[in-house]
Amino acid sequence: RLLVSFGAAAKHCAFYPGAHPLEALAMELANYPTSWGTIRFPVGTPLPTTLVRKIVKLRIAENAGKKPVAKRDVKQFR
Numbered sequence: 001r002l003l004v005s006f007g008a009a010a011k012h013c014a015f016y017p018g019a020h021p022l023e024a025l026a027m028e029l030a031n032y033p034t035s036w037g038t039i040r041f042p043v044g045t046p047l048p049t050t051l052v053r054k055i056v057k058l059r060i061a062e063n064a065g066k067k068p069v070a071k072r073d074v075k076q077f078r
Contacts, residue, residue, distance in 0.1 A: 001063045004056060012040040013047065020062055021055045028054075 007014040012033075019037045022029060028051055033040045039055075041047055 003059050003063060011043055013043065015039045015041060015052070017055045017059055021058045024058060025051070025055065
């Protein structure tokens, strides 16, 4: 199963973690454009490593067959 993927465009770096992490971390992603399982990070700024790490951990848990993590349980991935 695909974990996450990245893409590059002229004005942004696209990060494709799927829909569930976007729903679970909606408040933390409020400053970034998102759509259909995609987060767009602006070119010229470092990726928010803590946020990316948290998203990857959510995807690992999801791929491991665990139930998707409820928003209230996201604290465990910090």
